[in-house]
Amino acid sequence: MNLARSTADCLIIFTRYPIPGETKTRLIPAVGAVGAANLHSQMTQHTVNQARKLRDTDPISIEVHVAQERDDRDLTNWLGVDLFYQVQGNGDLGERMARSISLAIQAGSERVIIIGTDCPGVNPDLLKSAFEQLINRDLILGPAIDGGYYLIGLRRFIPELFGGINWSTAAVFQQTVDIADRLGLSRGTLPALADIDRPEDLPVWEQIRTETSDLLILPPKISIIIPTLNEAKTIEQTISRIIANHNIEVIIVDGGSTDRTVEIAQKLGVKLVSASGGRAIQMNVGAAVATGKILLFLHADTLLPPGFAIMVRKCLLPSNTHLGPIAGAFALRIDAPQWRLRLIEWGVNWRSRFCQMPYGDQAIFLTAETFDKIGGFPDLPIMEDFQLIRELSRLGRVEILSTPVLTSARRWLHRGIWQTTMINQLVIIGYLLGVPPIQLRQWYRDRSPLLHREFFLALFSAKEKDI
Numbered sequence: 123m124n125l126a127r128s129t130a131d132c133l134i135i136f137t138r139y140p141i142p143g144e145t146k147t148r149l150i151p152a153v154g155a156v157g158a159a160n161l162h163s164q165m166t167q168h169t170v171n172q173a174r175k176l177r178d179t180d181p182i183s184i185e186v187h188v189a190q191e192r193d194d195r196d197l198t199n200w201l202g203v204d205l206f207y208q209v210q211g212n213g214d215l216g217e218r219m220a221r222s223i224s225l226a227i228q229a230g231s232e233r234v235i236i237i238g239t240d241c242p243g244v245n246p247d248l249l250k251s252a253f254e255q256l257i258n259r260d261l262i263l264g265p266a267i268d269g270g271y272y273l274i275g276l277r278r279f280i281p282e283l284f285g286g287i288n289w290s291t292a293a294v295f296q297q298t299v300d301i302a303d304r305l306g307l308s309r310g311t312l313p314a315l316a317d318i319d320r321p322e323d324l325p326v327w328e329q330i331r332t333e334t335s336d337l338l339i340l341p342p343k344i345s346i347i348i349p350t351l352n353e354a355k356t357i358e359q360t361i362s363r364i365i366a367n368h369n370i371e372v373i374i375v376d377g378g379s380t381d382r383t384v385e386i387a388q389k390l391g392v393k394l395v396s397a398s399g400g401r402a403i404q405m406n407v408g409a410a411v412a413t414g415k416i417l418l419f420l421h422a423d424t425l426l427p428p429g430f431a432i433m434v435r436k437c438l439l440p441s442n443t444h445l446g447p448i449a450g451a452f453a454l455r456i457d458a459p460q461w462r463l464r465l466i467e468w469g470v471n472w473r474s475r476f477c478q479m480p481y482g483d484q485a486i487f488l489t490a491e492t493f494d495k496i497g498g499f500p501d502l503p504i505m506e507d508f509q510l511i512r513e514l515s516r517l518g519r520v521e522i523l524s525t526p527v528l529t530s531a532r533r534w535l536h537r538g539i540w541q542t543t544m545i546n547q548l549v550i551i552g553y554l555l556g557v558p559p560i561q562l563r564q565w566y567r568d569r570s571p572l573l574h575r576e577f578f579l580a581l582f583s584a585k586e587k588d589i
Contacts, residue, residue, distance in 0.1 A: 131182040131253050132231035133173055134222050136210065137166045137239045138189045139196065140366050142391030152321035155391050162239070163200070163366050165318065165327070169239045170201050176246040182253070183231070187222050193363075198428040200366035216284035224279045233257070235275035240317035241266060242330040244273070248312060255310035261302050263295065264312040270294040272315055280305065341435055345371040345414030345490075346426075349404035353422035354382040356530065360422055361390050367431045371414050375404040401482075402499040402506035409493055418487040419507075423530035426485060427452065430525075434487050437521050448518030449488035449511075451480035458531035462539045471522070478520040482507035483529045488514065503560050504549070 138145050146158035153161060173184045185206040188197065197207045208225075210218040219236055226234045233256040237244055244264075252262050256275050261283070264273030269292030274283075282305060287297050302309050316326045346364055350357060361372055372392040376384055377400075387394045397407040405419050416438060420426065427433075430452075437450045454470045456463045474480040486507065496513045499506045514520055534542045 129181045129183045130230075130232040131180070132185065132226045132234045133176075133182050133249065134185045134187055134226065134234065134236045135166070135169055135173065135239065136187050136189075136219070136222075136236055137169075138162070139192050139200070140166070141190075141362075142365075143389070146319075148320050149318075149324075152324065159365075159391065161318075161327070163368065165242055166239045167201065167368060168242055168330070169237065169244060170205070172245050173249065174204075176249045179246070180250060180253070185222075185226070187218075189218075195425075195428050196363055196366065199363060199426075199430070203428065215289045216287050219274070220279075220281055220284040223276055224281075227276075227279050233275065233277050235262070235273060237264075237273045238317075240319060241272035241315040242318065242327055243315040252310075252312060258308070259310045260307040261309040262312065263298065263309060265295045265314045267314050267316045268292060268319070269296070270317070271298065272317060273312060274298070280307070341369055341431070342416055342439070343369045343371055343414035344416045344418055344431055344434060344487075345373060345409075345412030346418045346420050347373045347375060347405055347408030347412060348420050348422050349375050349377065349401045349408070350379060350383050350387075350422045351377040352379045352381045352383060354379070354386060356423040357383055358386050358390070360420070360425060361387070361392060363425050364430070365390060365392065370431060371412065373408045373412060375408040377401075377404055400503050400506075402502055405506075406498045406501075409490070409498060412490065415490055416487060417490050417493050418485055419482065420485050421483050421529065423532065424483055424485060425457075425528040427525045427527060430485075433523055433525060437523060438487070438489060447521035448492060449486060449514045450521040450523060451484040451486045452523045453526040454484050455526035455528050456531045456534065457528050458535065460531075460539065463531060463534060466534065466539065467526075471526075474522045478515055478522070479508075479511055480520065480522060481511075483527070484522075485527050486510070492517070 140159040140163040142155040142159040143150070144159075145162040149158040149161065170184070170186070173182075176182060177184060183206065185208060186197065186201060187208045187210045189210050191209050194207060208222070211221055213221070222236060223234050233253055235249070235252055235256070237249075241264075248264070252264070252273060252275050255262050256277050260277065260280070262273070262275035263271050266272045270290075271294060276283075283298060283301055286301070287294055299309070316323065318324065318327045348357070348360065357374070364370060365372060374383075374387040374392055374394045375397050376387070376394065378396070378398055384394065393411065395407060395411055397404045409417055416434060418434060434450065438446050451474065453474065454467055456467055470481075470484075474484065480486060492514070496510070496517070500509045502509060511520060
């Protein structure tokens with residue numbers, strides 16, 4: 123979600139989306155690719171939080187300009203829906219900053235400041251001082267100890283400040299000052315700050331974390347467990363939507379893929395384990411290696427909504443007035459335009475809400491303690507999610523969040539919408555009547571199980587036994 127610019131003072135935060143191996147690369151030898159990406163994510167969140175604190179007292183617009191093209195949902199999932207997002211575009215750092223400042227001024231901003239996310243010492247008081255100095259000065263600079271600058275602010279666009287600079291060197295600040303003096307610009311200078319670029323800089327970040335209350339209290343970790351088998355077409359998008367969230371662990375449990383699923387998971391730097399024997403076993407293996415207090419089981423072709431982590435934590439954690447539900451899941455939205463699928467969605471969401479019976483494609487979540495208490499997923503070749511929810515319902519309420527996940531329509535479109543729905547219902551009936559799960563799975567996987575006379579005979583036989 124992009125919010126319109128609406129104030130005279132505009133703060134632009136330059137950053138990158140935290141993809142392992144592509145962010146904070148000079149820190150990878152010390153903390154690893156995933157650790158470097160997580161640190162970058164935390165530092166960006168810290169910078170955004172400092173900006174929000176200033177916005178609480180002063181009317182400023184906050185924009186986040188990212189180096190890579192990303193879906194808006196990735197960005198809002200990462201940093202929130204209350205910010206204006208924009209891609210920096212092509213060119214070196216100077217060209218990108220010049221473009222951002224020019225666009226902000228053209229849009230009506232009277233004072234524009236750009237900051238990076240490498241200097242965690244940036245705080246609301248420093249930002250407030252920078253905007254105040256810009257009232258009477260042409261230029262404001264915040265020097266970094268390594269010779270660059272962490273902040274630049276202008277009240278009119280001066281393109282000369284961004285050309286002829288040796289970016290990413292110790293000469294950046296002085297070269298910028300020399301250009302400003304040559305142009306006769308009035309300028310102000312903020313205190314010098316240390317940035318976090320190399321392993322020897324990490325103690326600075328740890329000190330800031332210790333002193334900053336919004337980083338001290340970590341929300342409970344969520345372990346997202348994704349069973350896979352040949353999901354190369356879907357898995358990258360699924361992981362990318364969630365990897366940047368704070369205190370999240372992604373675990374891929376692969377069942378023997380022969381496509382690029384494993385390669386993609388390794389590239390994205392998530393935890394990867396192997397387990398064969400079906401989805402129930404895969405999810406139990408994933409839960410066994412998870413370190414989060416909360417477990418969320420996600421299908422590889424299902425996308426979580428923006429802000430899912432906040433919703434999940436809020437749902438499961440008890441308040442001062444009542445105990446939370448025993449487990450939860452999301453409403454369902456199917457990623458295809460056919461009107462018949464809207465009816466399927468309506469039926470699924472009605473069943474989930476009023477019968478408290480969500481299925482696996484709705485991203486079931488619960489605490490690790492509860493999962494252990496019920497013994498995990500039952501070792502069934504099919505209907506493992508159905509039986510898990512039945513067990514959970516005996517312990518307490520299963521909450522259905524109104525915000526939907528977005529799941530692929532491939533299984534409905536492959537067999538036909540009505541036929542798939544009918545098969546699903548018959549398998550449920552067969553399970554409840556005692557048809558062996560191995561037989562149900564065989565019929566479910568068949569391209570045309572409705573043609574099998576044995577299916578109906580088995581249902582009839584099971585019903586007679588039940589009677």
